[in-house]
Amino acid sequence: MRRLAGSAIFVAIAVLGGTAALACGDKLLAVGRGVRFQRAYAAHEANLVIYSATAHNGALDSAKLQTILKRVVHKLQVVQGGSQLDEALKSGRVDVVLLDFADLAAIARELQSAPSKPVILPVLVKPSKAEFAAAQREYKFALKATTDEFEYLTVIDEAMQVKLRSNSKS
Numbered sequence: 001m002r003r004l005a006g007s008a009i010f011v012a013i014a015v016l017g018g019t020a021a022l023a024c025g026d027k028l029l030a031v032g033r034g035v036r037f038q039r040a041y042a043a044h045e046a047n048l049v050i051y052s053a054t055a056h057n058g059a060l061d062s063a064k065l066q067t068i069l070k071r072v073v074h075k076l077q078v079v080q081g082g083s084q085l086d087e088a089l090k091s092g093r094v095d096v097v098l099l100d101f102a103d104l105a106a107i108a109r110e111l112q113s114a115p116s117k118p119v120i121l122p123v124l125v126k127p128s129k130a131e132f133a134a135a136q137r138e139y140k141f142a143l144k145a146t147t148d149e150f151e152y153l154t155v156i157d158e159a160m161q162v163k164l165r166s167n168s169k170s
Contacts, residue, residue, distance in 0.1 A: 045074035046160050049088050049118070051099040052080050053106065060098060060123060068149045073156070082107060089114040096121055096159055098152075101135060101142070119159040 048069060050060050070076050079085050085107060088094060093116045099107075101122040111120055122135055125145040135142040141159050143152060 046095045046156060047075045047093050048073045048077070048096045048098060048156065049085070049094050050076070050078045051085050051097055051103065051107070052078075053082075053100075053103040054080070060100065065149050065152060068153070072153055082110070085110070089116070089118075092116075094118045095163060096156055098123065098156075100125070101127075117163075119163050121155060121159060 050066070050069075052060060066076070066078065077088050079088050089110070094114065095116070095118055097111055097118045098121045101124045104120070104122050108120075111118060119141065120139050121141050121143060122139055123143045123145050124132055124135055127135070127144060132142060132144065140162070141155050143155055
């Protein structure tokens with residue numbers, strides 16, 4: 001009976017205490033404090049614009065991706081065409097612009113001259129290794145269209161860290 005009571009007390013302390021325990025590999029698990037990735041919020045609030053030149057842009061039209069981004073980022077705008085992008089850039093602070101790499105050449109100058117200096121995140125559809133490497137060299141951040149939603153969130157958060165560091169130096 002004493003063993004059972006002692007075991008019950010130990011389990012209650014472990015579950016309610018939220019102590020750290022080693023999980024798989026090098027990850028750390030807070031017992032009883034788990035959170036689903038879909039419910040997590042980004043470390044940095046971002047004003048995100050998703051740009052597409054046409055009405056349907058397969059990689060960025062995903063309803064699942066847009067729903068997750070709406071939950072996580074501070075403000076999400078989906079714009080189509082140059083005139084809507086102009087309005088979004090002039091109307092306020094834009095931190096990150098997510099767009100298809102094929103659309104980037106037409107609006108690159110406009111994005112770079114925007115007052116809020118947004119981070120450009122091009123999405124490449126079925127790129128070769130050389131194309132993807134070139135896009136990463138030119139824009140620092142690039143995504144493949146086949147990437148899962150969590151990867152989008154990770155790259156957006158990294159982009160925001162870089163943007164905040166560059167703003168603090170200014």
